[in-house]
Amino acid sequence: MMALIVMSSYGNSLRNFSLSDYAGRTLQAACRALLGVKSTLLLAVVLTAFAAFTLTAPYSAAQRVELSVDASKSGAKIDRNIFGQFAEHLGHGVYEGIWVGPDSKIPNTRGIRNDVVAALKAIKVPNVRWPGGCFADEYHWRNGIGSPRVVTLNPNWGGVIDPNTFGTHEFMDFIDQIGSQAYVSVNVGSGTPKEAADWLEYMTTAQPTTLEKERVANGHSAPYKIAYLGLGNESWDCGGNMTPDYYLSQMKIYTRFVRNFNPAQQDKQQMLKIAVGPGGDGPRWTEWTETIMKAYQQHTWSWDINGLSLHSYTVVHGFPPSYASVGFGETEYAQVLKSTLDMDGLIANHSAIMDKYDAAKKVALIVDEWGGWYAPLPGSNPGFLVQQNSLRDAILAALNLNIFARHADRVRGANIAQMINVLQAMILTDKEKMILTPTYYVYKMYVPFQDATFVPVKFDAGSYRHGDVTLPRVDAIAAKDTNGKLWLEITNLDPNQAVEVEASLDGINAQSAVGETLTALQVDSVNTFDAPNTVEPKTISAKIQGGKLSLKLEPKSVTVVSVVP
Numbered sequence: 001m002m003a004l005i006v007m008s009s010y011g012n013s014l015r016n017f018s019l020s021d022y023a024g025r026t027l028q029a030a031c032r033a034l035l036g037v038k039s040t041l042l043l044a045v046v047l048t049a050f051a052a053f054t055l056t057a058p059y060s061a062a063q064r065v066e067l068s069v070d071a072s073k074s075g076a077k078i079d080r081n082i083f084g085q086f087a088e089h090l091g092h093g094v095y096e097g098i099w100v101g102p103d104s105k106i107p108n109t110r111g112i113r114n115d116v117v118a119a120l121k122a123i124k125v126p127n128v129r130w131p132g133g134c135f136a137d138e139y140h141w142r143n144g145i146g147s148p149r150v151v152t153l154n155p156n157w158g159g160v161i162d163p164n165t166f167g168t169h170e171f172m173d174f175i176d177q178i179g180s181q182a183y184v185s186v187n188v189g190s191g192t193p194k195e196a197a198d199w200l201e202y203m204t205t206a207q208p209t210t211l212e213k214e215r216v217a218n219g220h221s222a223p224y225k226i227a228y229l230g231l232g233n234e235s236w237d238c239g240g241n242m243t244p245d246y247y248l249s250q251m252k253i254y255t256r257f258v259r260n261f262n263p264a265q266q267d268k269q270q271m272l273k274i275a276v277g278p279g280g281d282g283p284r285w286t287e288w289t290e291t292i293m294k295a296y297q298q299h300t301w302s303w304d305i306n307g308l309s310l311h312s313y314t315v316v317h318g319f320p321p322s323y324a325s326v327g328f329g330e331t332e333y334a335q336v337l338k339s340t341l342d343m344d345g346l347i348a349n350h351s352a353i354m355d356k357y358d359a360a361k362k363v364a365l366i367v368d369e370w371g372g373w374y375a376p377l378p379g380s381n382p383g384f385l386v387q388q389n390s391l392r393d394a395i396l397a398a399l400n401l402n403i404f405a406r407h408a409d410r411v412r413g414a415n416i417a418q419m420i421n422v423l424q425a426m427i428l429t430d431k432e433k434m435i436l437t438p439t440y441y442v443y444k445m446y447v448p449f450q451d452a453t454f455v456p457v458k459f460d461a462g463s464y465r466h467g468d469v470t471l472p473r474v475d476a477i478a479a480k481d482t483n484g485k486l487w488l489e490i491t492n493l494d495p496n497q498a499v500e501v502e503a504s505l506d507g508i509n510a511q512s513a514v515g516e517t518l519t520a521l522q523v524d525s526v527n528t529f530d531a532p533n534t535v536e537p538k539t540i541s542a543k544i545q546g547g548k549l550s551l552k553l554e555p556k557s558v559t560v561v562s563v564v565p
């Protein structure tokens, strides 16, 4: 009888049911109150048996979704820089996450931990944004060079001490070790154009100036390359509470005087200057984008920008974030994914403004802070923004990367916040231990999409409903990599039902397909230091017959397949 009650209340979510679910726990508590201890024990046995059955039984009623891919058609290049990372001096993002110092027992190369470097190399990080964030507008680069280092405070993030042992040279060494590029943000909020100009001269000149000699004396004779230069951070808020017009006048001065002198970056590989852009949707942000882009349209030889940033975190019900990063159920899963899909409209709206003033799309939209932001883990320093990273975050990441790919003509860079131990991280560390998060695995699976050419996919996404939330059941993108191989990514958002995909593949003589899928038992499944392999990609096989690819997607999964001609 109890089993019947359970079946009728969980009939739509059999695969997702387990005794650790909130609903299961609530039901147990209610029965305990009604029936007493003995009956509760009996109930637990029945529920356990039932859960074991539902977790191993074959899926019923998988949904069918048809996709059509025409590989002879192509769109914009998916700039590999949309897979960029962000490392701020915040909590254990830099100190412990990257930097342990040369004397640490944790294996390191010149103070930078080897396990983290190896993991990041595997996801081919195209660029790392540093030193912030809010931190950037209080960072004074001279504190982080030479010896001894000036010890400062980090008032934004817990008021802790920053020893400045990780400074310019250490960041550049780290970038070099992981095979990435530098995205350096200069201090517009509390610094001066002269301070930023000096920093750039120190880093990039090959001429024997005093600053060059100082860099050489500090151990680096060759000029450094800077791929991106951030002109402040959130100057409308933590970066100085500026109005759009005030920021514009400051930004013009910085673009005029903060120069990259690296001889290798004059004609080719020029440093891209990124102005602070909007932080959301609505009149305040429309005005910001309008102000910068209108000025850009009339810009003269003396100033220029190559990108406008956009910051948007997934925070249901706004700040301070209240949703937990672990130990949640389907309701929070559905709400977070609904909220994250707003990224599409946000990009579309700001792109439309940019199109008015820059039809040629010379200025890129760089989403250089995004990701899921939840309540700090209980017991952690709230200023350190520590959260777990679940299967939900993997799906959230895939949905956003797909949005960026669909806007590849304008979105040519993005930096998830943040790389290690902070917010939606790739990596979590605890002293000498390191784990890879579900989001890390999404980035690994998406490596073939770096610099691939977008291929349009048509599909009827269907819908998945939970409570008052309706979401597309599936999402998908396709692209041809630099060797011409076709790749498909398909996300099944539905946590309860599998999806049978049939994809017609035109413009390619498909013979077979191989791929990987990422899923787990529950929407809030995480990797922990005790169980680091709970959420990991598994190989899947797909069938190709008569030019059609068929594939079964697990509920709540991210799948990437390549088509072999």
Ligand code: AHR
Binding pocket: 088, 132, 133, 134, 135, 233, 234, 238, 369, 417, 418, 423
């Ligand atoms: O990523 C954390 C913070 O979020 C950044 O420092 C800031 O730019 C944003 O508000």
